[in-house]
Amino acid sequence: MKKLFLVFIVSFALIFTLKAQPGSKWVTLKGKVLSVSVATPIDASITLESLPYGGDNRVFHSNPENGKFSFKVKEGNSYSVHLQAEGYLPVQDTIEIVPKMESLNYEMVPSGENTLLRLNINFVQSKSEIIEDSYAELDKLIDLMTAYPGMEIQLEGHTDFRGSASANMRLSEERVVEVKNYLTNQGIASNRIKTRAFGGTVPITRENTEEAKLLNRRVEARILKTE
Structure with a gap:
């Protein structure tokens, strides 16, 4: 599993903010997919798969105009998150949905030369x-x-x-x-x-x-x- 942490003035950042819904086991997962080098939003394919058996398996795209996305996940579950975008190195991680979860930051790096x-x-x-x-x-x-x-x-x-x-x-x-x-x-x-x-x-x-x-x-x- 490859987890990237750059601050370069160059890549892509996926920022998660989790908010618990009162009286429910569901939480809202929000974030953005941005170019780390020029802070430009991109259209990224994001695959979310619940662990360990993959009962909840979804694929969606960030908004190419602002890089934002939002969907619901179950509190207490673990998920595999995989990001792909044309011309960029993929990012993969495992997250566990817990109350008052801290923001998670991911950065992607362009795969092309130069x-x-x-x-x-x-x-x-x-x-x-x-x-x-x-x-x-x-x-x-x-x-x-x-x-x-x-x-x-x-x-x-x-x-x-x-x-x-x-x-x-x-x-x-x-x-x-x-x-x-x-x-x-x-x-x-x-x-x-x-x-x-x-x-x-x-x-x-x-x-x-x-x-x-x-x-x-x-x-x-x-x-x-x-x-």
């Missing part, structure tokens, strides 16, 4: 040292690559376009190498990770604000293959 995942990674100013609060984001990438052992990525480093072009290029190189080192130190094979530095040559924006500069200073993961 998909870009924007990672929320912060570095010490003008250095390649990764700030500790970024480790959780990198750990999600590790979980993804562990769940899909055939996946290969290219880490792409960017800086803001202001300043010395050569210094920006060098800094972006050092940062992607530092990210790669973190991944390999956690068990991801080095040959599954390529690196490429762009310096400030590919800015997201040319606005002269601190927010714009932060957007331009980034490391992204491009999926080269998934299987």
Whole structure:
């Protein structure tokens, strides 16, 4: 069973909110299917099967306009949930319907090549040292690559376009190498990770604000293959 947890600035999220109906064993299961990279709703096929015998087996689609869905399930039951959408890796999990159940978050990753995942990674100013609060984001990438052992990525480093072009290029190189080192130190094979530095040559924006500069200073993961 492969359970994905990315925060990339790139995939799909299925968010469940369960509300018990007074005086009834039924609860309402609500959620959305969204693109994790651009927050765009998609038409996903969702299969729900009660466990262990599959007596309640349903297939339905999320609304392609807003990604929402809603249906009823029985409290106390366990269900297998399977999501599929064209061009994306499937997500499968088992859930148990309990009172006051916490929201469940699932993320799907596009299966096609050249998909870009924007990672929320912060570095010490003008250095390649990764700030500790970024480790959780990198750990999600590790979980993804562990769940899909055939996946290969290219880490792409960017800086803001202001300043010395050569210094920006060098800094972006050092940062992607530092990210790669973190991944390999956690068990991801080095040959599954390529690196490429762009310096400030590919800015997201040319606005002269601190927010714009932060957007331009980034490391992204491009999926080269998934299987």
